[in-house]
Amino acid sequence: GIQVEQSPPDLILQEGANSTLRCNFSDSVNNLQWFHQNPWGQLINLFYIPSGTKQNGRLSATTVATERYSLLYISSSQTTDSGVYFCAVETDSGNTPLVFGKGTRLSVIA
Amino acid sequence: GAVVSQHPSRVICKSGTSVKIECRSLDFQATTMFWYRQFPKQSLMLMATSNEGSKATYEQGVEKDKFLINHASLTLSTLTVTSAHPEDSSFYICSARVLLNTEAFFGQGTRLTVV
Numbered sequence: 001g002i003q004v005e006q007s008p009p010d011l012i013l014q015e016g017a018n019s020t021l022r023c024n025f026s027d028s029v030n031n032l033q034w035f036h037q038n039p040w041g042q043l044i045n046l047f048y049i050p051s052g053t054k055q056n057g058r059l060s061a062t063t064v065a066t067e068r069y070s071l072l073y074i075s076s077s078q079t080t081d082s083g084v085y086f087c088a089v090e091t092d093s094g095n096t097p098l099v100f101g102k103g104t105r106l107s108v109i110a
Numbered sequence: 111g112a113v114v115s116q117h118p119s120r121v122i123c124k125s126g127t128s129v130k131i132e133c134r135s136l137d138f139q140a141t142t143m144f145w146y147r148q149f150p151k152q153s154l155m156l157m158a159t160s161n162e163g164s165k166a167t168y169e170q171g172v173e174k175d176k177f178l179i180n181h182a183s184l185t186l187s188t189l190t191v192t193s194a195h196p197e198d199s200s201f202y203i204c205s206a207r208v209l210l211n212t213e214a215f216f217g218q219g220t221r222l223t224v225v
Contacts, residue, residue, distance in 0.1 A: 033213055041148075041201055041219040045111060048213035086153065094210050097144045100154045 002027045002091050006101035013077045013108045021072040021104045023087030031090035032063050033098065034072050038083050046072070046085075077108045112138050112208045116217030123194055123224055131189045131220045133204035139184035140206035144214075145177075148201040157202075160187040194224040 003026040013019055023032075034046040047054050047061040049070065054061055058077075063070040074081055084105050088098035113136040123129050133143055141162045146154040158179055159167040166179035176198075178190040191198055203219040 030211065031213070035216075041203070041221065043203065043216040043219075045213060045215060088154075088214075090214075095142045095207055097156045097159060098205070098214055099156075102153045105151075 002029070002089060002099055004087060004089055004099055004101035006085075006087055006104050008104060009102065010105045011107070013106065015077060015079060015108055015110050017077050017108075018073070018075045019077060019106070021074070021085055021087075021106075023070040023072070023101055025068050025070075025087075025089050027091060028068070029065065029089040029091055030093045031098070032065075032070055033088050034061055034070070035086045035088065036081075036083050037086060037103070043086070074106075077106075079108045079110055082106055082108050111213070112136075112206070112215045114204060114206050114215045114217040116204055116220055118220060119218055120221045121223070123222070125195055125224055126193055128190055128192045129194055129222060131191075131202055131204075131222075133187045133189070133206070133217050135185045135206050138206075138208045140187075140208075141184060142206070143181060143187040144205040145179065145187075145189050146203050146205065148203065148219075154203065157189075160204075162187075191222065194222070196224045198222065199224045 005024045036044045049063045051065045058075045060073045084103040086103045088100045115134045117132045143160040145157045160181040162181045168174045181187040204217045
């Protein structure tokens with residue numbers, strides 16, 4: 001099956017700093033999503049981005065499907081950004097399950 | 111975005127008992143839902159695909175007799191953990207899409223503790 005690798009596995013930032021999280025995948029994908037898992041376990045949808053670039057406030061994401069990677073940018077980080085960020089991909093079209101990477105655990109300290 | 115509601119959010123049960131977890135699509139119909147399990151500090155692993163009106167499809171290594179899935183309507187899928195044991199303690203979370211080839215949304219998750 002497809003392999004989804006996220007880096008770095010852990011990241012500690014000072015409040016106000018910027019960061020880039022990376023997601024590499026081993027095969028072509030039909031769908032790619034970024035999630036933030038909060039301390040209560042809830043998965044918050046950040047981006048649905050099978051290709052191209054999107055921005056939402058301090059967050060933006062870019063997926064280069066032909067090169068099999070996606071990047072999540074966090075600017076001016078805040079303590080509320082702490083948590084685990086997951087990249088997940090869908091390999092087939094239609095309604096098939098997402099395959100998750102292992103996540104990046106982000107801690108933003110004041 | 112679409113709303114997927116999961117209940118209960120937290121449950122503690124005794125070994126040997128069964129626990130039912132509900133996953134509802136609140137504002138759309140979902141012919142297919144997905145059930146995942148997450149152990150502490152690990153990623154989400156797919157357990158099974160729940161199909162409305164038919165049998166669920168289980169991933170390799172997941173016991174279908176222990177994790178019973180029923181998708182009796184277009185808005186409700188249930189996961190029943192039968193004869194629960196402490197090793198079944200985990201975070202269970204469901205997912206659904208409104209339309210094909212669109213983003214997936216997740217329920218709030220259920221934290222199961224078996225004592």
